[in-house]
Amino acid sequence: MTIHQPPKPGTALWVYAHPRRGSLNDRLFTAGVEALSQRYQVLTSDLHDQRFDPVLSDRDLGDSAGKPGNIAELVGEAYTRGQTPEDVRTEQAKIAAAELLIVQFPLWWYGPPAILKGWFDRVFTSGFAYGDIDPELGLPRRYGDGGLAGRKALIVVTAGEDAKSIGPRGISGDLDSLLFPLTHGVLWYVGIETLDLHVIHDADSLDGSGVDHEIERLRQRVRTVGSEPARRYRRLRDGDYHGTRALREDLLPGRTDLGIHLAAGRDRRPTT
Amino acid sequence: MTIHQPPKPGTALWVYAHPRRGSLNDRLFTAGVEALSQRYQVLTSDLHDQRFDPVLSDRDLGDSAGKPGNIAELVGEAYTRGQTPEDVRTEQAKIAAAELLIVQFPLWWYGPPAILKGWFDRVFTSGFAYGDIDPELGLPRRYGDGGLAGRKALIVVTAGEDAKSIGPRGISGDLDSLLFPLTHGVLWYVGIETLDLHVIHDADSLDGSGVDHEIERLRQRVRTVGSEPARRYRRLRDGDYHGTRALREDLLPGRTDLGIHLAAGRDRRPTT
Numbered sequence: 001m002t003i004h005q006p007p008k009p010g011t012a013l014w015v016y017a018h019p020r021r022g023s024l025n026d027r028l029f030t031a032g033v034e035a036l037s038q039r040y041q042v043l044t045s046d047l048h049d050q051r052f053d054p055v056l057s058d059r060d061l062g063d064s065a066g067k068p069g070n071i072a073e074l075v076g077e078a079y080t081r082g083q084t085p086e087d088v089r090t091e092q093a094k095i096a097a098a099e100l101l102i103v104q105f106p107l108w109w110y111g112p113p114a115i116l117k118g119w120f121d122r123v124f125t126s127g128f129a130y131g132d133i134d135p136e137l138g139l140p141r142r143y144g145d146g147g148l149a150g151r152k153a154l155i156v157v158t159a160g161e162d163a164k165s166i167g168p169r170g171i172s173g174d175l176d177s178l179l180f181p182l183t184h185g186v187l188w189y190v191g192i193e194t195l196d197l198h199v200i201h202d203a204d205s206l207d208g209s210g211v212d213h214e215i216e217r218l219r220q221r222v223r224t225v226g227s228e229p230a231r232r233y234r235r236l237r238d239g240d241y242h243g244t245r246a247l248r249e250d251l252l253p254g255r256t257d258l259g260i261h262l263a264a265g266r267d268r269r270p271t272t
Numbered sequence: 273m274t275i276h277q278p279p280k281p282g283t284a285l286w287v288y289a290h291p292r293r294g295s296l297n298d299r300l301f302t303a304g305v306e307a308l309s310q311r312y313q314v315l316t317s318d319l320h321d322q323r324f325d326p327v328l329s330d331r332d333l334g335d336s337a338g339k340p341g342n343i344a345e346l347v348g349e350a351y352t353r354g355q356t357p358e359d360v361r362t363e364q365a366k367i368a369a370a371e372l373l374i375v376q377f378p379l380w381w382y383g384p385p386a387i388l389k390g391w392f393d394r395v396f397t398s399g400f401a402y403g404d405i406d407p408e409l410g411l412p413r414r415y416g417d418g419g420l421a422g423r424k425a426l427i428v429v430t431a432g433e434d435a436k437s438i439g440p441r442g443i444s445g446d447l448d449s450l451l452f453p454l455t456h457g458v459l460w461y462v463g464i465e466t467l468d469l470h471v472i473h474d475a476d477s478l479d480g481s482g483v484d485h486e487i488e489r490l491r492q493r494v495r496t497v498g499s500e501p502a503r504r505y506r507r508l509r510d511g512d513y514h515g516t517r518a519l520r521e522d523l524l525p526g527r528t529d530l531g532i533h534l535a536a537g538r539d540r541r542p543t544t
Binding site for chain 1: 291292294295320326327328329330340342343344345378380381382383384385386387389390392393396415432434436437439440441442443444445446449450452453456457458476508513514517518519527528529530531532533
């Protein structure tokens with residue numbers, strides 16, 4: 001498996017992280033995979049069912065376990081030597097094949113559950129998901145140009161709060177900002193474009209018809225997901241940043257919200 | 273153990289989440305605990321050393337494991353019945369005692385490592401950290417008024433990137449926003465005030481004297497941490513929000529960055 005391999009057209013991976021059978025998430029998972037299977041070959045990663053271990057530790061370093069140095073680089077060395085643990089390699093093979101990722105989870109403490117966070121910590125290794133150098137720029141490829149470029153992701157997330165509490169100026173922070181570390185920091189970093197979030201609000205207080213409605217809404221969404229435009233962030237190589245660092249002063253001056261990193265045309269606020 | 277118990281003055285808890293002995297984080301941990309011990313009785317939670325399991329699952333639900341319903345509420349029921357697993361109870365007792373929390377971790381994929389995320393997922397249960405009702409407001413106490421009010425927290429975080437890349441308008445998002453789900457969504461939600469972040473930038477490229485400098489800088493920080501003013505967010509009960517939802521339009525109109533949730537006087541930008 002080498003970096004920058006193209007995905008297999010028509011293949012999708014549904015990553016799912018909820019511990020309980022019969023839960024709202026479980027029902028969404030089953031219905032979503034079924035609907036998606038009408039258009040894609042769907043691979044799944046049911047992290048609880050697989051008993052995926054989310055803790056990155058010495059066993060992820062292979063022969064580099066005893067060496068000093070940066071842990072992400074040592075994990076990359078292990079990858080290059082073919083010493084990545086079997087459970088991680090299995091996940092990497094699924095990601096490599098998929099042109100579309102669905103990442104489904106309940107919002108716990110305003111972020112992904114630990115089992116999903118650790119899936120990224122362990123599976124998105126240097127050498128696999130990022131780490132090679134752009135020959136033109138002489139810089140590591142990242143932010144729109146990583147090892148998994150050419151793929152799209154849809155986040156499906158259930159939240160106990162309503163649309164106002166996790167909307168713009170909501171008391172809990174708007175969900176796009178809360179999940180920026182995932183959509184931009186993980187996915188866009190390695191080249192994966194994200195679609196608009198698919199949010200199930202008030203997830204704890206839905207009645208039977210509310211659940212049915214949400215299941216149908218998810219079915220509809222995944223049926224047309226292949227033709228949706230991605231919500232692109234700015235590419236590092238497009239020159240919007242000073243070198244590799246901060247957004248140029250002439251772009252959206254004065255703003256400090258995380259929305260400044262959306263590429264022009266996808267922002268909902270006036271641009272300069 | 274009941275909700276709203278006051279901490280023990282002079283007791284601190286240092287929570288630490290890095291897998292490698294001899295790492296920069298390990299050296300910071302050792303030096304930090306030593307310096308803090310001159311002023312506090314310091315409890316520690318070395319999550320990797322304890323082999324803490326971060327995956328919330330059926331065993332956290334006690335007799336409610338088979339019941340339908342919201343998982344956080346079922347975890348709370350187990351807490352009320354005294355069926356919280358032993359490893360979680362041990363952590364809760366340490367938190368209950370501490371007036372000061374130090375939370376130290378390397379920034380992995382722009383957030384806490386899974387083992388730390390899962391420490392919050394499993395340990396900050398309903399009934400312990402939040403969940404009772406404010407008799408005046410008739411609403412659950414949260415955001416400045418949770419079950420752990422009266423405590424302060426210092427985040428100590430190492431980052432591979434420089435201050436510009438994770439500063440205001442930085443390409444990776446500013447660190448205060450990236451960690452908002454932790455400082456506001458977890459800690460402030462349950463009533464814990466946070467101090468300004470303690471960030472070790474360029475953590476992967478420090479030379480020997482750079483490491484010595486950072487160790488000394490952390491020692492200095494923890495020596496005076498008890499007298500530092502907290503960086504308070506807005507309290508739900510202060511009326512800055514419409515009910516429990518979005519910030520009132522007359523406060524910082526037009527702004528959508530997460531900094532709007534800082535209480536007046538602690539914001540670095542003009543207020544209305």
